[in-house]
Amino acid sequence: MSGVVDLHRISRIANRLIWALTIAFFLAGWKIHFAYHFLTVFFLLLTVMNFFYRHVQTEHTILRNFGILGQARYILESLGPELRQYLFSNDTEERPFNRIERSEVYRKSKAVDSAMSFGSALNYDANEIKIRHSMYPTPKEELQPFRLTVGEERGVESAYTLTKPVMISAMSYGSLGAPAVEALGRGARMAGIPHNTGEGGWPKYHLMTGADLIFQMGTAKFGVRTEDGRLDDARLAELSAKPEVKMIEIKLSQGAKPGKGGLLPKEKITAEISELRGVPMGKDVVSPPYHAECRSPAATVEFIQRVQQVSGLPVGIKFCVGNLDEVRTLFGEMTKQQVFPDYIAVDGGEGGTGAAPKPYLDGFGMPLLPALCNVQKLLLEVGIRDKLKVFSAGKLINAAKWVHGLSLGADAIYSARGFMLAMGCIQALMCGNNTCPVGITTHDKSLQHGFDVEDKAQRVKNYVDGVDHDFEELLLSIGVKDAAELSPSNLYVPPASIISADVLGKS
Amino acid sequence: METHNLPVEKPKLSPAALTILWIAKLGAASILGGAAWLKLNGHEPDIRLFEELQWEPSGRYLIGGIEVVAAILILIPQSAIFGAFLGLGIMMGALIGHFSVDSEIIGVFNIWKPLTVIVPCLVILYIKRHDAKFIQNLFAR
Numbered sequence: 052m053s054g055v056v057d058l059h060r061i062s063r064i065a066n067r068l069i070w071a072l073t074i075a076f077f078l079a080g081w082k083i084h085f086a087y088h089f090l091t092v093f094f095l096l097l098t099v100m101n102f103f104y105r106h107v108q109t110e111h112t113i114l115r116n117f118g119i120l121g122q123a124r125y126i127l128e129s130l131g132p133e134l135r136q137y138l139f140s141n142d143t144e145e146r147p148f149n150r151i152e153r154s155e156v157y158r159k160s161k162a163v164d165s166a167m168s169f170g171s172a173l174n175y176d177a178n179e180i181k182i183r184h185s186m187y188p189t190p191k192e193e194l195q196p197f198r199l200t201v202g203e204e205r206g207v208e209s210a211y212t213l214t215k216p217v218m219i220s221a222m223s224y225g226s227l228g229a230p231a232v233e234a235l236g237r238g239a240r241m242a243g244i245p246h247n248t249g250e251g252g253w254p255k256y257h258l259m260t261g262a263d264l265i266f267q268m269g270t271a272k273f274g275v276r277t278e279d280g281r282l283d284d285a286r287l288a289e290l291s292a293k294p295e296v297k298m299i300e301i302k303l304s305q306g307a308k309p310g311k312g313g314l315l316p317k318e319k320i321t322a323e324i325s326e327l328r329g330v331p332m333g334k335d336v337v338s339p340p341y342h343a344e345c346r347s348p349a350a351t352v353e354f355i356q357r358v359q360q361v362s363g364l365p366v367g368i369k370f371c372v373g374n375l376d377e378v379r380t381l382f383g384e385m386t387k388q389q390v391f392p393d394y395i396a397v398d399g400g401e402g403g404t405g406a407a408p409k410p411y412l413d414g415f416g417m418p419l420l421p422a423l424c425n426v427q428k429l430l431l432e433v434g435i436r437d438k439l440k441v442f443s444a445g446k447l448i449n450a451a452k453w454v455h456g457l458s459l460g461a462d463a464i465y466s467a468r469g470f471m472l473a474m475g476c477i478q479a480l481m482c483g484n485n486t487c488p489v490g491i492t493t494h495d496k497s498l499q500h501g502f503d504v505e506d507k508a509q510r511v512k513n514y515v516d517g518v519d520h521d522f523e524e525l526l527l528s529i530g531v532k533d534a535a536e537l538s539p540s541n542l543y544v545p546p547a548s549i550i551s552a553d554v555l556g557k558s
Numbered sequence: 559m560e561t562h563n564l565p566v567e568k569p570k571l572s573p574a575a576l577t578i579l580w581i582a583k584l585g586a587a588s589i590l591g592g593a594a595w596l597k598l599n600g601h602e603p604d605i606r607l608f609e610e611l612q613w614e615p616s617g618r619y620l621i622g623g624i625e626v627v628a629a630i631l632i633l634i635p636q637s638a639i640f641g642a643f644l645g646l647g648i649m650m651g652a653l654i655g656h657f658s659v660d661s662e663i664i665g666v667f668n669i670w671k672p673l674t675v676i677v678p679c680l681v682i683l684y685i686k687r688h689d690a691k692f693i694q695n696l697f698a699r
């Protein structure tokens with residue numbers, strides 16, 4: 052606390068001033084006018100408080116040393132994120148998404164032109180991946196519309212065809228409030244893309260919107276579980292029979308907290324949640340870190356087959372890449388049993404979540420791009436790349452990022468936070484506190500008040516349309532006619548990039 | 559998602575604490591309300607007091623008004639803390655005033671009446687200390 056301003060000295064002066072002023076105002080109240088006692092009382096309260104801070108409480112050193120002025124530090128600290136975001140952070144500094152990235156999503160979602168002038172604001176000499184354009188761009192008429200049929204390899208009757216390269220990634224009712232789920236669903240329906248339900252149980256609110264759904268089965272199998280947490284075939288069959296439910300996703304792990312299940316405390320289990328998730332009230336519900344049925348590669352593949360048979364729908368698995376040998380073994384087991392999921396969703400370690408312990412958010416999971424490269428390599432190595440589709444998720448929120456993902460092996464893009472931003476997320480980072488200021492990840496009615504479902508659904512649609520439009524333009528410039536033609540050779544990967552070893556050999 | 563998705567919970571009050579809280583609230587609010595009623599209706603001793611303070615009638619209405627506000631705030635759960643602070647302040651003013659006013663009036667303006675508000679206000683603040691960081695800091699060990 053040294054330097055130009057000696058805060059300690061100032062606080063010592065302030066601490067004396069407080070009681071000196073108390074006495075002064077008392078005298079003024081006595082001799083001049085009684086009204087001065089308003090100030091006497093105010094300063095008396097400050098004096099008492101200051102005394103407590105400095106001599107009674109022992110938890111906060113700053114308050115003991117600096118008294119009431121120290122409180123300013125706590126106030127500033129609690130305002131820190133807002134101050135940094137609004138005043139002090141530059142446009143490329145914020146995480147997970149910086150202002151440039153966010154502004155682009157906001158503009159797309161409001162269908163406002165997002166052209167910029169003069170030049171890139173990014174650090175162009177840094178080790179960023181860039182897209183290679185062609186000297187001979189594709190004429191617009193030659194561009195093929197995007198089509199991807201999931202389940203075609205297996206010849207499933209109810210194979211599902213995507214007509215846009217993007218889908219709404221898993222976000223459960225629970226992590227999101229009902230209005231946000233509704234806006235996402237309605238927007239997805241308008242845009243013609245599927246909406247993943249997340250692992251929040253029976254998708255009551257998702258079903259209301261009429262969007263195509265990918266039902267996600269988390270490790271606790273909320274919504275389709277037996278009492279001991281195993282798969283309830285009858286429930287799954289019942290759900291799969293709903294016309295809205297198009298695909299089933301078995302979540303093995305997710306990038307934000309790979310290898311970890313969650314805990315839903317009993318206080319949060321309302322009658323509704325208890326019914327939707329199929330769990331008893333009055334008891335904490337622990338999501339295990341793994342599926343009870345999937346304790347070995349063989350068992351996992353058998354489980355995939357079981358879900359395919361019970362549901363009759365395309366079935367995918369979602370995981371975040373950890374150990375590549377395990378992934379290779381799993382693929383080998385698929386070959387051995389000749390059972391393949393209809394898709395694999397690769398979630399990057401940078402993935403988002405409603406809430407996860409910090410070490411998991413920050414310290415676990417392979418980042419998306421290397422994970423994708425490696426999964427692609429293993430699929431080719433084992434010889435099963437043509438047996439399934441690959442989806443990818445991890446901050447793929449604009450057209451250039453879609454190209455990155457699709458070039459490195461993905462067939463389609465999952466986005467979760469892109470859609471939150473489109474609905475007006477301001478990255479306040481409060482998803483886990485029920486205090487989301489824009490009414491997305493909260494169940495607080497007073498915070499949902501400002502969230503207009505109609506308007507936000509339109510923004511979801513605009514966002515999809517806007518980015519898809521950009522994406523088509525990029526394909527033309529790259530010189531391909533179809534998104535399926537994209538390959539690593541379409542990317543410029545600088546030597547220092549984390550994926551250069553995976554890509555450079557090929558380009 | 560899931561799970562640790564909890565708002566940071568404040569500790570739940572025990573039934574005993576809740577009972578005491580409400581007794582304190584009703585006590586403080588009724589005494590404040592009564593005092594305000596007398597002031598605003600021109601109760602004779604109050605008029606004399608404020609004449610003595612050379613603050614009649616504006617001061618009488620001002621203080622009476624503040625007492626009404628404090629009583630109402632105390633009764634509303636979300637604002638009880640602010641009400642308690644206001645009640646505490648106004649009655650500390652009364653106590654302090656006590657020392658700077660001529661002795662004949664002290665009969666009216668006795669020392670016990672402020673205490674019947676100050677004590678319940680302190681009780682409210684203590685029980686509800688978790689609602690405000692700056693009060694919680696006072697009791698941090």
Ligand SMILES: Cc1cc2nc3c(=O)[nH]c(=O)nc-3n(C[C@H](O)[C@H](O)[C@H](O)COP(=O)(O)O)c2cc1C
Pocket residue numbers: 220221222223226227248249250251267302304305306307369398399401402403404405444445446447465466467468469482492559560
């Ligand atoms: C609020 C929120 C809730 C999520 N809930 C789930 C979930 O229930 N199941 C799941 O597999 N992933 C969940 N995710 C992870 C996303 O589906 C996605 O995999 C990850 O955020 C990476 O995509 P992104 O970078 O586009 O957000 C959630 C993410 C967020 C932000």
